[in-house]
Amino acid sequence: MKKTELIEAMAVATGESQASSARALEALINIIAKEVAAGGEVAITGFGSFKTSARGERTGRNPRTGEPLTIAASKSVKFVPGATLKTAVSTGAPQ
Known part of the structure; x- marks a missing residue:
């Protein structure tokens, strides 16, 4: 499953739009990346x-x-x- 397919699946599962799901996924990825880059654990x-x-x-x-x-x-x-x-x-x- 590629990122766009994941976004589509998230939109279907949550009933939200694909744009909203894409923003949520990007936010999650950015938060994890920042925390791990700072030496933390998620x-x-x-x-x-x-x-x-x-x-x-x-x-x-x-x-x-x-x-x-x-x-x-x-x-x-x-x-x-x-x-x-x-x-x-x-x-x-x-x-």
Whole structure:
């Protein structure tokens, strides 16, 4: 499902317009992005949580030459699914 399809599904589920659903989705995405970028965590009970994950500096290899190289430390986003989402995925039915 792509973003536009998600917006359409949200509009049908809530009875709101697609424009209103699009604004709500954009607001949710922006709020999650700001909080996680600031080092916080966003937990949605039953769905899951988003948080920052740090990766340390490590050694890798250049695939072309095989030479060792240093991969810089970085941050990424980690999503941990909640119990309701895990159950829905494993049983194939929404809760």
